Amino acid sequence: MPAALLALLYLALTCAPLALAALQGLPPRPLRDELATGVALTGLAILLVEFALSGRFRVVSGRIGMDVTMRLHQLLARAASVLILLHPFLYSGPQSLRPGLTPPGAVPLNFDWSGLWPGIVAWLLLGAVMVMALGRDGLYRHETWRALHGIMALVMAGLGVLHATRAGRYSSDPVLWGFWWVLFAIAVLSLVWVYAIKPLMKARRPWRVSSVTRLADRTWELCLDPEGHTGLRYLPGHFAWISIGKPAVSLDENPFSIASAPAEGSRLRFVIKELGDFTNRLGELTPGTRAWVDAPFGSLTLQRHGKAGGVAMIAGGVGIAPMLSHLRQLDADDDPRPRVLFYANRIEEQIACRKELDARSHSGPLRVIHVLSDPPAGWTGETGFVTPDVLTRHLDAEALTRWVFVLCGPPPMLHAVEDALLGLGVPAHNILLEQFSYD
Structure with missing residues (x-):
């Protein structure tokens, strides 16, 4: 599924509650009440669709990259959190409880306890999830965080749907009611697929x-x-x-x-x-x-760049791993295209597979440029970082416009190198990068 189609599907799902509410044709309420409801509908829809942006579905991450998938997951979750936490404070207050004082066409809010308590608990759980997320790196093992995050998010989503369908003016409509519960069922199935079905399938292939x-x-x-x-x-x-x-x-x-x-x-x-x-x-x-x-x-593959004039790989530290995969396959395929590897490390002792890289550069169309930020005495390679000056010393104008660039390494390095390449005129679609840290 193309990335553009995925984006349209996402927009359709998150905007559907607003459209279904508008189609009910109910008399309008005060602006603040309608705004509060609209904010809640949108926030809940984003929250439910978030379960598909967990990074473990290849139909999504394989199209836009794991790093983009997870970054979107973070940003959209924050947006949904703000909308959901904000919406109770947007209602117009006591007047909504007294129909005689509300403007024509207004409807009092439903404060029945059976519909109110799920919303209160979900609202508090959302705050707890946000606080836990801020301290996840220092307070929890990653595995503990994954378990708590998934369980709490699912409970919070279920309570949110229960609150919407019991207390919501628009969500009590059968069509929108069904839409919410279908989305929630998909969220449940997403977690079951990732944490139960796929592991059981994996058990058959040890x-x-x-x-x-x-x-x-x-x-x-x-x-x-x-x-x-x-x-x-x-x-x-x-x-x-x-x-x-x-x-x-x-x-x-x-x-x-x-x-x-x-x-x-x-x-x-x-x-x-x-x-x-x-x-x-x-x-x-x-x-x-x-x-x-x-x-x-992942999406750090060259399958859509077969016509690129050459391949430039820029790796930092352990980011050499996917570059080795590319280099080994390119040589196995007898790919004649020129290729350059910029390999950045702090010290010389951190250079991995150096003998293999030297052998490939001597026997094939590969050039290897080592870059050390803390070089030893007598070092003759590049020093410092992979800067625009380093890149232009080893790449000509044709390479900067026609080659594909593959990046993997620490996030600060990736962002700096990407900015450098764009500044040198490298087309954005010729830059491939993927990272495993999303803060």
Whole structure:
């Protein structure tokens, strides 16, 4: 499904409650009352559709990228939260409870307790979810946060629908009532699919750790082999959610870019840096440990850029993983296009797969430019960061206009390099990037 069609579908779903309310033809109320209701209808619709923007549906993230999907999830959730938290304060107050004092055509609000209490609880839960989100990195393990966030969001959404259908002037209409409960059912099925059905399907395709090899300072290569099946169909640039030594149905999953190439066979290779929890224990994994793979995901692929004049890859640290996948597949395909890899690290000891990269640059159409922000004495490569000056020293005007640029690395680096490329005249549609941190 094209990205434009996804956007239209999203707008149709989130605007549908307003349209269905308008079609009922009820007499208008005071402006503030209508505004409060409209804000609530829109906020609830956005909240329910958010369950499809969880990042685990390839039909969405595969079209616009995981980073865009998750960033939209964050921004739209915040917008829905503001609308829902604000709407009780927009009603025109006591006059709405006294029909004799309201303007012609006005209708008193429904303050029946059976419709009011779900809204109060949902409103308080929403505030709790927002507070928990602010402290999720320092107070909770990621897996704990995922479980709490999903459960609380679903309860909050269900109570919100219950409040709307019991207390709402427009949502009591059978059509809009049915619309709300269908959306809620889809939200429930979304969570069931992600956290129950897919893991059970995944359990039928186990993997085994074949090796764990140290590549560089605090950086490891993890290799997984399929057990009893033919492996995974994927493209260079895809990533996978993997869990090791855990049950198939588990919240202990982590996303990692695939570093192997499809042409290499069924073995999957990952380049992983020690950053805490699971990654700090990589060196302790033993061959034969069972693993589970949910993949492929992502949009950092070259399939829509086959006519690009060349490929420029810009990686920071462990962002080299998808670049290795691309380089390995391009060489396996005997792709004649020129390619350049800008590989940025802090120190020389962090350079991963250096011998392989040197060998590929000597035997093929690849140039490798190492960039160190803290170089050792006698370093002859680039220093500092990947700046416009660094880029223009190694790329000519034709490359800047006709090549495709693939970016992966820490978010500050990605944003700086993207701005640099746009400033140098690189068309936005020729820049591919994806990140795993969305703050």
